[in-house]
Amino acid sequence: MKATRIAVTGAAGQISYSLLFRLAAGDLLGPEQPMILQLLEIETMADAMAGVVMELKDCAFPLLQEVLVTADPYQAFADADLVFLIGARPRGPGMKRKDLLSANAGIFSEQGKALNEVAQKDAKVLVVGNPANTNALITIHNAPDMNPQNFAAMTRLDHNRALSLLAEKCHSPVMDVRRVSIWGNHSLTQFPDLFHAQVKGKPALEWVDMDWYENDFIPTVQNRGAEVIRLRGKSSAASAANAALDHMRDWVFGTPAGDWISAAVLSDGSYGIAGDIVYSFPMIAENGLLQIVQGLDINDFSRSRMKRTEQELLEERDAIKDLL
Ligand code: NAD
Ligand code: LMR
Numbered sequence: 001m002k003a004t005r006i007a008v009t010g011a012a013g014q015i016s017y018s019l020l021f022r023l024a025a026g027d028l029l030g031p032e033q034p035m036i037l038q039l040l041e042i043e044t045m046a047d048a049m050a051g052v053v054m055e056l057k058d059c060a061f062p063l064l065q066e067v068l069v070t071a072d073p074y075q076a077f078a079d080a081d082l083v084f085l086i087g088a089r090p091r092g093p094g095m096k097r098k099d100l101l102s103a104n105a106g107i108f109s110e111q112g113k114a115l116n117e118v119a120q121k122d123a124k125v126l127v128v129g130n131p132a133n134t135n136a137l138i139t140i141h142n143a144p145d146m147n148p149q150n151f152a153a154m155t156r157l158d159h160n161r162a163l164s165l166l167a168e169k170c171h172s173p174v175m176d177v178r179r180v181s182i183w184g185n186h187s188l189t190q191f192p193d194l195f196h197a198q199v200k201g202k203p204a205l206e207w208v209d210m211d212w213y214e215n216d217f218i219p220t221v222q223n224r225g226a227e228v229i230r231l232r233g234k235s236s237a238a239s240a241a242n243a244a245l246d247h248m249r250d251w252v253f254g255t256p257a258g259d260w261i262s263a264a265v266l267s268d269g270s271y272g273i274a275g276d277i278v279y280s281f282p283m284i285a286e287n288g289l290l291q292i293v294q295g296l297d298i299n300d301f302s303r304s305r306m307k308r309t310e311q312e313l314l315e316e317r318d319a320i321k322d323l324l
Pocket of ligand 1: 009
């Protein structure tokens, strides 16, 4: 069987330290599919990177055919089928994700150009590095020969946080919760939507009251990343790697019938959201394509929050317009 080429940037960082071992173990593509890992790191991390590669080899993963390490994105992305853009500075305590924009934006314009030149034309590219939505927009603009539908920014971690918090509140297993949505930016303005969510087939808002939803659940999901940083002193890593894996698995193999995921994609104007921003919507994946779930009723409560997070993305876009 032909090996899948998986490119991962920031490969010596925290998230990659969780992700790479799960990829190589077959958690993404299953127990039959061999892979080649193409790892991108900056030169100054060469020792740490070499240590991670040593550990990967020491696992003797049967599916791992080859590990390539480089500081050159054109080598890292050559013929890549699946791409995780993780390499970027994380925020520290007290910072907002958009404070990272000036530090990280340049990385994504360079990498977009490299993807455009050398990756498979139908490669699936997931942007994790923050601020993920606007970094994804930069990447898309710099890869004009690739279909914008091949790109997404990760809001799956927010989605998973929402699933887990709702399940806990309803004393139900996560598998009984469906149709939670994250709208907008992977930031404090994101809107976690329970109006369409179900627990054991019954509307979520019949299980919980509006006061809990508005004043507890929404701010908890919005602030979860900062809370992890406050408690751990570092930003989320294992849960981020898990979300990246969940996202890519569903993108490749499809979302379960009757349910959806959240992912940020280039807006096509659905739900009246401005075009040319990367906005999180409820999504289904089918035949390797992500599609926005259409036709949901949006009430005034939701609409005002969806507009607020849209506005923030428009401001972020304005701040990096030179890179588009
Ligand atoms: P980290 O600092 O541990 O690792 C980042 C790695 O990227 C470092 O090893 C660094 O050397 C490398 N890097 C920097 N510039 C690079 C470049 N040009 N090319 C290749 N590699 C480069 O950080 P982390 O905890 O792994 O987080 C990575 C990013 O993911 C951060 O921006 C973080 O905020 C973001 N993040 C996003 C989500 C999400 O839900 N979207 C969740 C968690 C973290
Ligand atoms: C998260 O949501 O955990 C990440 O985006 C890291 C952060 O800065 O919050």
